[in-house]
Structure formats: structure tokens, C-alpha cells
Amino acid sequence: MADIQFVVSPTWLFEHLHDSQVVIVDCRFSLANPQLGQQQYQASHIEGAYYLDLNQDLSSPVGKHGGRHPLPNLIELANKLSAIGIDSQNSFVVAYDDSRLAFASRLWWLLRYLGHEQVAVLDGGFAGWQKAGYAVTDIIPQPKNGTFSPQIITELVVDIETVKKCQNLPDVVLVDSREGDRYRGEREPIDKIAGHIPGAVNYPWQEATDASGYLLTPAQQRQRWEKLESAKEVLVYCGSGVTACVNLLSLELANIHTGKLYAGSWSDWISYM
CATH class of the missing domain: 3.40.250.10 (Rhodanese-like domain)
Structure with a gap:
């Protein structure tokens, strides 16, 4: 492994x-x-x-x-x-x-x-x-003694100030991971304000998998992101920084390693409006 x-x-x-x-x-x-x-x-x-x-x-x-x-x-x-x-x-x-x-x-x-x-x-x-036919259980495992020492990779995350500085740069792409109608502001079931961050392009997170939750092949992931391959940075957000991670996984599967998470995402962005 x-x-x-x-x-x-x-x-x-x-x-x-x-x-x-x-x-x-x-x-x-x-x-x-x-x-x-x-x-x-x-x-x-x-x-x-x-x-x-x-x-x-x-x-x-x-x-x-x-x-x-x-x-x-x-x-x-x-x-x-x-x-x-x-x-x-x-x-x-x-x-x-x-x-x-x-x-x-x-x-x-x-x-x-x-x-x-x-x-x-x-x-x-x-x-x-x-x-696949594999068994499940209701037995809760006992706690274990592991030793996890974080070594934070700070460059994997960006804040609102970084997004503002980069949103109009030609070699940086801002990706909105929400469904198309939420990106376009036609529907907003969760947040108080509808719409998207100016300059963002829309790549709905669900498109990384099929309807059953199986990931597309690496070749299909590469095809999905082919327009962004030359970007120096891909800043990814969603509503709250959760489903954007599916797109970050998709980028890695496509062999594109420039993805960064805007952790606060749309719900953070609108908190300053």
C-alpha cells in the first residue's frame, strides 16, 4: 500500500x-x-x-x-x-x-x-x-491508540482575500461546484443570497460520478477538466466547502494537481455582502 x-x-x-x-x-x-x-x-x-x-x-x-x-x-x-x-x-x-x-x-x-x-x-x-454482496454489522469497534501528527499543507486552502486577488487573473480559474441552477441564481435552497462569485465557471460536483455514486474513469475525469489543464491554479468552492472536495478529488484523478479549496465557499463570500 x-x-x-x-x-x-x-x-x-x-x-x-x-x-x-x-x-x-x-x-x-x-x-x-x-x-x-x-x-x-x-x-x-x-x-x-x-x-x-x-x-x-x-x-x-x-x-x-x-x-x-x-x-x-x-x-x-x-x-x-x-x-x-x-x-x-x-x-x-x-x-x-x-x-x-x-x-x-x-x-x-x-x-x-x-x-x-x-x-x-x-x-x-x-x-x-x-x-457487491458484502456483509454489514451493527457492532461498534472499540477505540484504538493511534498517533496522528498533522503536517499541514497550507497551500491547499485559500481564503476570501486570496479569491478576491485571484478571481480576475488569466492563469487562475475559479470553479463553482454547485448545481447549475444554484450557480445561475435560479434556485437557492440553503443560503440567504443566490448567485455565484463573479468570474467563476460551473462544474457541478455530481458530474464526477455516475448516478449510483461510482467515479468516472481517470480518462473521463481528464476529459471533464480538459479546458482547465493549463491553469496555474484552480480555486474550487461550493456552498460550504464540502461538495467542492468531490471536484478536488476529480481533479486529482484527472492528474491535475493545481486544485485548492476555498473553504468558506459561497456561504462565506455572502457573509461579507
Whole structure:
């Protein structure tokens, strides 16, 4: 497992289910019902999987600025990662959800931001695991003693001031990851103001996967991003910095390594309006 992988199949995970280096994390969550993911996990999950909650574990409390899902306190997150047995550089983390990788990709990105490259998402998510015929359980694993020491890669994230400075530069592309109608301001079900950041182009995050939550092939990902291959930087945002991580994963699969997250995203941007 020395080679960096961004995605693993249900078959791969089944074959490595009891490897001591593999740590599985259930990231299921519902924006409409924040308790649902935890409830689903307690009812059934992949054997050995731990649960990390978008609001409680993978985000900080909401403030005046910073968006609806501010980045978590990194020391607290590191402690939580240690408590589920993740060792820096040694553990191979597999994250899954049931939302076309929306929340699993948040953990994938956070771990890479913390300098831990040995992390992948489960292709097809929880449904893909079950469709493949593999068993689930309701047994909650015991805490483990890992040692996670974050080595923050600061250049992977940008703030509103950086976006303002770069939004009109010819070699920097600003990508809005939301659905087209939200990008165009025709519909806004969550935030108080509709529209998009001036200069942004629209690449809806759902287009990185098919309807069942399986990622497009690397060749298809490259085709998806071919117009942006020459960009010096690709600054990616969504509503709150969560689903944008699916596009950042897509960029990596396309062999484009210039993606950066505007963590506060649209909900941060409009907090200054």
C-alpha cells in the first residue's frame, strides 16, 4: 500500500478488511437531518468502520464568517483521528458515505490537508458495498491508540482575500461546484443570497460520478477538466466547502494537481455582502 491511491473498490476493501494498516471511516450524513448519518451507522456499517460526523468532527461551529461548515479545529481532529487508530503516514484510510462521495471526499481532502496522503474513498459508497454482496454489522469497534501528527499543507486552502486577488487573473480559474441552477441564481435552497462569485465557471460536483455514486474513469475525469489543464491554479468552492472536495478529488484523478479549496465557499463570500 505504498503507492498513493485515491479510490478503492468494494472488492479491494473486502480483501483488505482485516489488514492492521487499514482504517475504515463511515462519513454518512444528511444536511436535512443531521442525526441521520449517526443513526444509519449505528444500525449497520462496514465491519470495523468508525464514524465521523460532518458537523461534530469534520467542521467547526458556525460563526459570522467562515461559511456553514468551517474547517475543524485541527488539533481536535488530530486527536479524533488518533482515537480511531490512524497513524501518520502508516495507516491507509478508506472513507465512504451514501451521497456520491460528498462527505467521504471532505475527509479525504482534510487528511491530505493534514499531510496524510494514504487515504482513498470507497467507489460506489455504502450502497456499492452492499450491492457487491458484502456483509454489514451493527457492532461498534472499540477505540484504538493511534498517533496522528498533522503536517499541514497550507497551500491547499485559500481564503476570501486570496479569491478576491485571484478571481480576475488569466492563469487562475475559479470553479463553482454547485448545481447549475444554484450557480445561475435560479434556485437557492440553503443560503440567504443566490448567485455565484463573479468570474467563476460551473462544474457541478455530481458530474464526477455516475448516478449510483461510482467515479468516472481517470480518462473521463481528464476529459471533464480538459479546458482547465493549463491553469496555474484552480480555486474550487461550493456552498460550504464540502461538495467542492468531490471536484478536488476529480481533479486529482484527472492528474491535475493545481486544485485548492476555498473553504468558506459561497456561504462565506455572502457573509461579507
